[in-house]
Amino acid sequence: MFGSILKGLKFISGYQDECCPICRESFGFSSKYKCNDCRVEVCSDCKTKPRYLYKEIACRKCNTCSLTAMKTVVLVKSSHVGGHKITRKFGEIHSEFTGRNYDETTDNLKYQAIKMGANGIVELKNEKSTHSETTKSGGSYYFSMWTSTGIPVQLEKK
Numbered sequence: 001m002f003g004s005i006l007k008g009l010k011f012i013s014g015y016q017d018e019c020c021p022i023c024r025e026s027f028g029f030s031s032k033y034k035c036n037d038c039r040v041e042v043c044s045d046c047k048t049k050p051r052y053l054y055k056e057i058a059c060r061k062c063n064t065c066s067l068t069a070m071k072t073v074v075l076v077k078s079s080h081v082g083g084h085k086i087t088r089k090f091g092e093i094h095s096e097f098t099g100r101n102y103d104e105t106t107d108n109l110k111y112q113a114i115k116m117g118a119n120g121i122v123e124l125k126n127e128k129s130t131h132s133e134t135t136k137s138g139g140s141y142y143f144s145m146w147t148s149t150g151i152p153v154q155l156e157k158k
């Protein structure tokens, strides 16, 4: 009886008995953050907000793995990569968000490519479009947004 009242109180106050699966610290009263990749909930110290996910969260472990794999992705504008042959072609991908800079959207493409098992992106296209927002004073604020598209491929050295 007393135990259940205590549990109820803990629930109301936001107290959590569980530990963060990465650093093993108790969540206590602090917030949990769900990794976009492995879906595991981690503490604020173990969460990252990587550029390739825009506003989503990745846990520290997934972020390290993704960044390492993304470094190996070859990006080209043409349909072939010098010194390599394409052993597999996937369907076209596009950045899942429009970023305010080109690096965000190309990183997002690389991220999608590694998730598919690709190590290259051919026919890379980056498009810039202009958007506007109304400011508090009633004026207009113009800014650029980027969208990237490409074909993920598996490459092998010739």
Ligand SMILES: [Zn+2]
Residues within 6 Å of the ligand: 020, 021, 022, 023, 024, 025, 042, 043, 044, 045, 046
């Ligand atoms: Zn942690």
Ligand SMILES: [Zn+2]
Residues within 6 Å of the ligand: 035, 036, 037, 038, 039, 040, 058, 059, 060, 061, 062, 063
């Ligand atoms: Zn994760």
